[in-house]
Amino acid sequence: xxxxxxxxxxxxxxxxxxxxxxxxxxxxxxxxxxxxxxxxxxxxxxxxxxxxxxxxxxxxxxxxxxxxxxxxxxxxxxxxxxxxxxxxxxxxxxxxxxxxxxxxxxxxxxxxxxxxxxxxxxxxxxxxxxxxxxxxxxxxxxxxxxxxxxxxxxxxxxxxxxxxxxxxxxxxxxxxxxxxxxxxxxxxxxxxxxxxxxxxxxxxxxxxxxxxxxxxx
Amino acid sequence: xxxxxxxxxxxxxxxxxxxxxxxxxxxxxxxxxxxxxxxxxxxxxxxxxxxxxxxxxxxxxxxxxxxxxxxxxxxxxxxxxxxxxxxxxxxxxxxxxxxxxxxxxxxxxxxxxxxxxxxxxxxxxxxxxxxxxxxxxxxxxxxxxxxxxxxxxxxxxxxxxxxxxxxxxxxxxxxxxxxxxxxxxxxxxxxxxxxxxxxxxxxxxxxxxxxxxxxxx
DNA sequence: GTGCCGTTGGCAGCAAAGTGCCACGGGCTC
DNA sequence: GAGCCCGTGGCACTTTGCTGCCAACGGCAC
Numbered sequence: 213x214x215x216x217x218x219x220x221x222x223x224x225x226x227x228x229x230x231x232x233x234x235x236x237x238x239x240x241x242x243x244x245x246x247x248x249x250x251x252x253x254x255x256x257x258x259x260x261x262x263x264x265x266x267x268x269x270x271x272x273x274x275x276x277x278x279x280x281x282x283x284x285x286x287x288x289x290x291x292x293x294x295x296x297x298x299x300x301x302x303x304x305x306x307x308x309x310x311x312x313x314x315x316x317x318x319x320x321x322x323x324x325x326x327x328x329x330x331x332x333x334x335x336x337x338x339x340x341x342x343x344x345x346x347x348x349x350x351x352x353x354x355x356x357x358x359x360x361x362x363x364x365x366x367x368x369x370x371x372x373x374x375x376x377x378x379x380x381x382x383x384x385x386x387x388x389x390x391x392x393x394x395x396x397x398x399x400x401x402x403x404x405x406x407x408x409x410x411x412x413x414x415x416x417x418x419x420x421x422x423x424x425x426x427x428x429x
Numbered sequence: 430x431x432x433x434x435x436x437x438x439x440x441x442x443x444x445x446x447x448x449x450x451x452x453x454x455x456x457x458x459x460x461x462x463x464x465x466x467x468x469x470x471x472x473x474x475x476x477x478x479x480x481x482x483x484x485x486x487x488x489x490x491x492x493x494x495x496x497x498x499x500x501x502x503x504x505x506x507x508x509x510x511x512x513x514x515x516x517x518x519x520x521x522x523x524x525x526x527x528x529x530x531x532x533x534x535x536x537x538x539x540x541x542x543x544x545x546x547x548x549x550x551x552x553x554x555x556x557x558x559x560x561x562x563x564x565x566x567x568x569x570x571x572x573x574x575x576x577x578x579x580x581x582x583x584x585x586x587x588x589x590x591x592x593x594x595x596x597x598x599x600x601x602x603x604x605x606x607x608x609x610x611x612x613x614x615x616x617x618x619x620x621x622x623x624x625x626x627x628x629x630x631x632x633x634x635x636x637x638x639x640x641x642x643x644x645x646x
Numbered sequence: 647g648t649g650c651c652g653t654t655g656g657c658a659g660c661a662a663a664g665t666g667c668c669a670c671g672g673g674c675t676c
Numbered sequence: 677g678a679g680c681c682c683g684t685g686g687c688a689c690t691t692t693g694c695t696g697c698c699a700a701c702g703g704c705a706c
Contacts, residue, residue: 239562268565296565305558314554331555337531337548341522342559345456348485348513349565351642379636381629384693394655399694412598414693415635419596422639601663611685616664630692631663 237346238267239305243279265291268346268353287356294353305342312339354424371408374401375421378414454483454563456522459490460499482508485563485570504573511570522559529556571641588625591618592638595631 267286274280274295287293305314314331333339377387388398402414411417484503491497491512504510522531531548550556594604605615619631628634 239558296568305562314558329554331552333550333552333555335548335550337546338550338555341456341531342562345522345559345562345566348570349562351513353565378630378632381633383630383691396655396657396695397653400654403694413595413600414630414632415595416598418632418635418637419639420635422636423642425640600661613665613685613687614683617684620664 236265236308237305237343238265239269239346239349240267240273241270242273243269243276243282266350267291267293268350269293269295271295283356293356294350295356296349296353305346310334310336310339312342371401371405374398374405378402378405378418379421453525454485454522454560456485456563456566457490458487460486460493460496483567484508484510485567486510486512488512500573510573511567512573513566513570522563527551527553527556529559588618588622591615591622595619595622595635596638 269283273283283293305312311332311334314333315329373391374387377390380387382390384398384402385395388395391398393401406412406414406417409417409420411420486500490500500510522529528549528551531550532546590608591604594607597604599607601615601619602612605612608615610618623629623631623634626634626637628637
């Protein structure tokens, strides 16, 4: 079940945004879902009440300043937005528990014109399976607010090393020796890390670091 | 594209296990993929060389002792196995980058006989989208070995409360007061938590907790 | 050269965390 | 009842972590 053109896509999406019985879900690399997607999003928000929706994006969505405003506006309208560190495919997913719609996955050259192709599936097995995968991906993603408010910690090389030794569970003294710095300096680094992670205790800092997956990068 | 019966499923799966050009992927709730799935897995392992594969399961897969053996055997054959805390649907996913196969998603009564139905899709948009979702889910999942070796921490109600206050970043004294216990007991709880998390420092404990997503449950 | 600034490390003092010891009290079996 | 086990709380003490202060070092501009 494949079709082309944005008008038809909109015709399919519209009923999904209007039905209130089920939440619907969107997975995308960025806001370039289809030409005019941003305007459509704004319009539907202005017009309608709260649409129960979850949206999962790549960090790329935060690159553009105006896009961030759009996201904030979405969040204000009750949509739940999360960011995942895993690179998503360029395509877009719309799932509504019974139906799912996907855009053409590869948009190598954005200037390549012509109508996009969209794929629709209503096969229960496919939709349910995709939904379960989405749940798992969603669970591991970070809330937009946390992602933004945390001013995403910038871990430079030296704090990264501190983080690693800190993770190893040794005492400050041996950690400092390993890193070839004095105890005082090491503790300075730790204190700096606590500030950047906005943590009041070392436990909290570790928790944040773990939640943000700082140790896997 | 839907079909019934296990023989046909096997006929479709076989070429996937034999082609070496691409990794293939399996998402399932447990090993009850289809009748005789365990034996088939064993057979293919005995017979063939290493199959590059990733398998993502629910914790339910660890319930049965013999199933755990099967998993270990799989891991020994080079398959990468991870466990995700998010409940997966009962169905099973096979993805091979070009094709995906799903079992019937709802198996409410396992005794309900009759041939199962399977759904196959080779639509690039669907497969790529599902693959991206899988990547995200995979990324957040825990490796089987870690999951087993860590003797997965069992957080009872009271340690969970300790974990929460610990996460709030307050000092032990106020935390103990909040929980209505003495300082000594609170610290006992913290020490217990460190043991169950196999951590040498509070930071490490926080890190583990964060990595395992213990604060979102 | 002088002066400025940022980083480092030592010292000191304090706060917080970790732990061994013992005593108290509830629930249990016998 | 006595005896036992287990969880708790208090106390004392050690260790570790935290931070302010100051001196020393190196780079940089003038």
